[in-house]
Amino acid sequence: MIARFLENQLRKRWDSGKALVVMGPRQVGKTTLLRKLCDEEGAYLLLNADEIDVRNQLENINLARLRQLIGPNRVVFINEAQRVPNIGLTLKLITDQLPAIRLLVSGSSSFDLANEINEPLTGRKWEFRLYPISWQELVGSIGFLDARRQLETRLLYGFYPEVVTSLGDERAILQQLSSSYLYKDLLTFGGIRRPELLEKLLVALALQLGNEVSYNELSRTLQVDRATVESYVSLLEKAFVIFRLQPFSRNLRNEISSSRKIYFYDNGIRNAILADFKPLSLRADVGALWENFLVSERQKVLHYQQIWAKPYFWRTHQQQEIDYVEEQDGALRAWEFKWNPNAKIRFPKTFTEAYHPSQTEVIHPNNFEEFVGMVPA
Known part of the structure; x- marks a missing residue:
């Protein structure tokens, strides 16, 4: 596996208490990189929004259902988050109401993701881009x-x-x-x-x-x-x-x-x-x-x-x-x-x-x- 420079930047922000958002083209290694960081923490919850049932669970979710979904996990990785309607409000709910959760988010386009998360996550996120290998x-x-x-x-x-x-x-x-x-x-x-x-x-x-x-x-x-x-x-x-x-x-x-x-x-x-x-x-x-x-x-x-x-x-x-x-x-x-x-x-x-x-x-x-x-x- 080719080491990615972004890994060190993500590690520096790991304990910041903010969501780590990584955007970039499909197939450039976002999932691989973020899963590597998650694996080092042990147990974590991966929610892949390419799957329709995951999208349905995350759309307009309330706090009680969110607690139930996350369970005992302390690391949550939402993959391809741009596919979830109103994902910004869901991410805001996690960062505001579940501050002990380390939240990682990936997106393969900035169509809806950038617009949806910028206002709800103002001051609550670090945003990065992952490109093809440099x-x-x-x-x-x-x-x-x-x-x-x-x-x-x-x-x-x-x-x-x-x-x-x-x-x-x-x-x-x-x-x-x-x-x-x-x-x-x-x-x-x-x-x-x-x-x-x-x-x-x-x-x-x-x-x-x-x-x-x-x-x-x-x-x-x-x-x-x-x-x-x-x-x-x-x-x-x-x-x-x-x-x-x-x-x-x-x-x-x-x-x-x-x-x-x-x-x-x-x-x-x-x-x-x-x-x-x-x-x-x-x-x-x-x-x-x-x-x-x-x-x-x-x-x-x-x-x-x-x-x-x-x-x-x-x-x-x-x-x-x-x-x-x-x-x-x-x-x-x-x-x-x-x-x-x-x-x-x-x-x-x-x-x-x-x-x-x-x-x-x-x-x-x-x-x-x-x-x-x-x-x-």
Whole structure:
């Protein structure tokens, strides 16, 4: 089992008296991680809300029935809690009326779970995200040299735990993930009436990886209105399939301020959507895969290391651009991503003279470890 960085953060909050809420995509190891913590405590109650009878018991439950359900257990783990209507009030009842209970909650989407728990559990929860395996976690499991040998494999097949631990069977696993688990919560909670449109949108987004995305262009391509495109993109975000980067804009008239870039949380899912696992040497999109890998890994770094930085990209109407910008404590850092280590890059003076970034650097396969949070010893 690959050790997860989130485990230490959860342990630090174990005795906080608050609910520990872990959200993230399906099949990234949330249940495995939380069950490991529960097993160390001995007896515990697992309530899997994927099961209809469990959902029925937890919906609109009162305190007396809740005490009866929990019994002598002092640890309660509610798995896939987003499937329970009014789950926020149930969780509030446990934290307020049964303070001796250690409460762990997992959710595979933020459709209803985030909305339902935020108000009832204000001040009563610690919220975390678990992503697919990170580069740091892979290095910690198999060592730096072996991880480097897998770099091309990871750019193609990504970091879902079962994919990482099943060398040679990646395509079949990703096909199952992308055709089943990927859509489960979307179709259940998202009000998706046209699954075929969702699939076409995903293909369109996969093909535009690393480029600015125009909702108007997507609406024309898919022959639907812009509002539908925006709604479906938002749902894909809430299901932890994709995420957006907004443009950085502060002072300059010619800066783009209303566009966005869309990335996939996992390269393997993106390639599975396109059914394209050609070797990097045969691909025209290797630069986009490299960029998606770096940006998605950076999001893991920021979350797991609790770095409070805002991510952006930067571009002007004159096509000057920087792949990735972070703002932290008022300071800016900027990076360009190039698969070719010998590529010559100059950061636009328009940006550097206006914002005076504290760091500018080109990230390539020979120096990427620090950017994704791991410097070899």
